[in-house]
Amino acid sequence: MxxxxxxxxxxxxxxxxxxxxxxxxxxxxxxxxxxxxxxGGEFSADYSAPGSDSKAAQDLLQEKFPAQAGEVVDVVVRVDGGVTTARGDVQALLDELKVVPHVAGVDDPFSVPGGISPDGGTLVAHLRLDVTNPNDMPHADTERLLDIAKGADRPGLDVALGGQTVNLAEQGEIGSEGIGLLAAAVILLLTFxxxxxxxxxxxxxxxxxxxxxxxxxxxxxxxxxxxxxxxxxxxxxxxxxxxxxxxxxxxxxxxxxxxxxxxxxxxxxxxxxxxxxxxxxxxxxxxxxxxxxxxxxxxxxxxxxxxxxxxxxxxxxxxxxxxxxxxxxxxxxxxxxxxxxRRPVEVAVGGHVEPGRGWLAWSRLVQRHRVVAALAGVAILLALAAPFLGVRYGYPDAGNDRAETSTRQAYDMQAAAFGAGANGPLVLAAELARPGDASALDGLRAAVAATPGVALVTAPRLNPAGDTAVLTVLPATGPQDAQTEDLVHRLRDETIPSAVDDSAATVRVGGVTATAIDSNENVARRIPLLIGGVVLLSMLLLLASFRSVAVAVKAAAMNLLSVAAAYGVVALVLQGGWAGQLIGIDTETPLPSFVPVLMFAVLFGLSMDYEVFLVSRMREAWTRTRDNGRAITEGLAGTGRVITAAAAIMIAVFAAFVPSSNLVLKMIGIGMAAAILVDATVVRMLLVPAVMHLLGRANWWMPAWLGRLLPELHVEGQPERHLPVPPEPAPEAELAGAGSR
The missing domain is CATH 1.20.1640 (Multidrug efflux transporter AcrB transmembrane fold)
Known part of the structure; x- marks a missing residue:
């Protein structure tokens, strides 16, 4: 002891x-x-890219034009006989909405250019909130806005609200902890x-x-x-x-x-x-x-x-x-x-537990056909990863919301009446050289309006100090369209610099769409840092744990393969076909670049969990027998049941989040459930033992100089220390034994 x-x-x-x-x-x-x-504090999230043009635009407006920096709720009204025939109803609706807490102001759609669609059947009014982050808007107040809009909706007059704050409120509570725990309890009962x-x-x-x-x-x-x-x-x-x-x-x-x-x-x-x-x-x-x-x-x-x-x-x-x-x-x-x-636990001489016959048979089968098993494992993972080659990056918008939500209805009504770009306006934040000197703004507006891909540019709005102006640009294409991204870069790189070249004005391109573009590009630049850092640190930890170069390199390579397979499953469901419809994704949906990053961090760690569970038992058998084949067979057979049950629990927990209305959680849930399934079956039960059988005794090699540098963690423990000491034989028994000899 x-x-x-x-x-x-x-x-x-x-x-x-x-x-x-x-x-x-x-x-x-x-x-x-x-x-x-x-x-305690409150939830808050800034999805902007530090140092980006869109972040600079947001900071400028927050500092000098706060009335234009807050979150916006779009009030979309469609009237069968034309919006002018229901002007009184619309005004009454807006009057009721503007007294809700956190509503700082309401645009008059009848006087603001672009407020009424060309066919006169639809209008958009903007509620400007006094919060700059949608998470800061209390859900109760957003629910009140939705209730008012529903109360005004009637046959012939359709009302819908759009915006990020409305989207958050309509998502409701996220999380399905109870379902995950219930599924885990059932699996544990079946296991034990x-x-x-x-x-x-x-x-x-x-x-x-x-x-x-x-x-x-x-x-x-x-x-x-x-x-x-x-x-x-x-x-x-x-x-x-x-x-x-x-x-x-x-x-x-x-x-x-x-x-x-x-x-x-x-x-x-x-x-x-x-x-x-x-x-x-x-x-x-x-x-x-x-x-x-x-x-x-x-x-x-x-x-x-x-x-x-x-x-x-x-x-x-x-x-x-x-x-x-x-x-x-x-x-x-x-x-x-x-x-x-149920088969009782069998303890062999020496204290180690005899594995179950089924797992032992599977382990020996993999050993006999290790080349085929290794090739089959790699082929399955690559086939699952293939859809990721065609993934489309971007931020899902209201067009990807459920059809019954107010945000989706507002999105569709705006797109039909004003064009696809109405759902992804760009915001030009201009800081003037001298207060009141707006001479450069007319030329800027004309240049932007003449840029290919621009559908409309509103007249500039000046702040009370006269040193900052805002122009709204409606692209001709939707917020998820690649042409909109090209337009943002064209405005920043060509149109705006040439338009303000003769003045000292500084113009930034911001807004939700530009922020999403900048964030995706920022994350894409940093992904190699994440992958390289996590893989390197994890390999060092495994080197210290198992004193093996092959184990560390193999674990990193196979975990990367399993993560790629998970990415492929996510890309497949985001296509919106039969696979997407199974989990409630009806339309083609872009993949936010931060989702693969989160998935990589989580999945790489969880994959290492199963690697540690499996290889620690293999190393325990190796230190006891010095027989590589026996160590792999015993390790796989001894942990197969545990890893299978553990994986089933993780799959159930993650799958419980797939029905969530939050698209980010839905993507993470399906991706991680698929990854754990692949990792615990194809990788741990097939690919890892097959490759380790092929490597032979090289599995446990590490250079002497590296062994001296790294601490020895003894992750497998020293089971022999805890084995019960066999009782001393009685003298009579010894004599009897001697007589028999």
Whole structure:
């Protein structure tokens, strides 16, 4: 017992002080809730690209023309007999809307140029809010705007509201934690056949989730994070929390079958499987830290919220789980379900657990056909990744919303009446050389209007100080059209510089569409930093963990392949065909560039989890037998059931977010569910063992000089330390044995 490592000693401490440990977790939960209630912040997300032209335009307007810097809600009205026939109704509607809190002003569509469509049947009025971030608009106030619009809607007079604030309100609550937990409970029951064994991962994960979710409010006081970051952290917290404890419950039952008492089995579990859990959690943290390389505040916020959730889950696995075993360890197989005969755990001579016959047969099959298995695995992954070659980057807009939403109806009405570009106006923010000197604006407006791809340019509006002006440009094409992106670059690179060359005016191109274009380009430039940093750090961690160059390089290459396969699945559903319709995507939808970045950070970490689970058991067998083929076969057979169950839980958790109306969560959910399915089947159960069989003893090679530089983590633990000592034979037995000889 004295030979246990730090995790084993911590397990013994919490096991013996289980009551205090549980009380400390309850106290942590109450403290986190109290601090969040007293000092918690609000969700906020800035999707603009730092240093971009659109960001400069937004900053200029916020500083010198705040009336034009706030969020805008479009009020779209279509009247069968022409909008002038319902002028009184429209005015009454606008009067009612402008008294709602946070509405700073309302444009008069009957006097503003471009407010009424050429055919006279549709008008657009702009409600200007006093918030510059759509997340800052209370949903209750946006709901009030929607209720007023619905009240004015009648046969022959259609009213719809558009804008990001309306879109957020119509999405409603995001997250399906309950569905994920229910699915996880069913899978655990099928895996263990015991209510107690299945309940331990659920209890630990829920406790960690409760503490980390209450801490989120406090985190928001110091970092800006989007509202969907809590759902991402919840996905990760539930998934890895249950997976980690699933691994340890499985190992605990093995130690009990080997003859250890509950306390000794708990210590041995944390000293072996617990090490793998800590390394796996560290790879997830390393992957999420890669998001800091993107230089985007909303990604940093999402990473911080998720990392805190991972840390809390790791802490619960190392402390709360051993404490719960103090109460339930002796009864881990109690309350069994009538699920048929289950093979008892078999312990071989030496203390290692004999793998199940089915998994052993599969492992030997892969060993015999390793070349075919390796080629088949790579072919499947490349086939799944192929649709990503045709992916279209961009930001989904209201045209991708559900048909029954107000934002989608407003989008369609504007596009039909004013042209596709009406849904993606560009904003020109001009800072004049001298207050009141607007001489350059007429030439600027004429030059922009003559630019190919421009449908309309409004007259400039000056701020009260007369030193800043705003012009609105309607492109001839929609916000997702590649020609609109070309127009933005043409205005910045050619039209505007030549138009203001003789004046000292500074003109920036901004607006939602320009911001989306700049953000996509900014993320694309930084993706190599993310991939390179995360892969390098993860490889160093695996080198220290498994003392093998081949394991680290192979893990990085195969994880990249599984991530590419997930990207391909996402690209396929975004095409809006049969695959997209299965998850509620009816039209072709662009992929925001930050979604692959988030997916990469999350999936690379989770893929490393399964790599650690699998290879740690292989290395354990290797250090015991020095037989590469046997180590791979035993490692695969010994972890196949655990990895399959863990993957099924993660798939269920992520798939629970696919029905979400939030497109970002929907994309992440389907991509990550597909990736985990591919990773746990094609990669871990087929490709990894096949390649390791091909590499032979080279799997465990590392240069001596590198071994001296890196710390030795012993991620596989030293199971032999915890094996029960066989009793000394009685003297009579010895004599009898001697006589027989």
């Amino acid at each position: 004295s030979n246990a490592g730090p995790l084993g000693r911590l397990a013994r401490l919490t096991y013996r002080n289980r009551g205090r440990t549980v009380l400390l977790w309850l106290a942590a939960l109450m403290l986190a809730a109290g601090l969040s209630a007293a000092f 056949g015991s209510v107690v064994a299945a309940g331990l991962p659920i209890l630990t994960a829920v406790a960690g989730l409760a503490v980390s979710s209450t801490l989120t409010g406090l985190v928001l006081r110091f970092v800006d994070a989007p509202d969907w970051s809590t759902s991402l952290a919840t996905m990760m917290g539930i998934g890895i929390g249950i997976d980690y404890v699933l691994l340890m419950v499985t190992r605990f039952r093995e130690w009990r079958a080997a003859g250890l008492e509950p306390e000794a089995a708990t210590v041995a579990t944390l000293d072996t499987a617990g090490r793998a859990v800590m390394v796996a959690g560290s790879t997830v943290v390393v992957s999420m830290l890669g998001l800091f390389a993107m230089g985007l505040s909303f990604m940093r916020g999402a990473a911080v919220v998720t990392i805190i959730g991972v840390f809390v889950v790791m802490a619960a696995s190392a402390t709360l789980f051993p404490a719960l075993l103090g109460y339930l360890g002796r009864h881990v197989d109690r309350l069994r379900l009538p699920l048929g005969r």
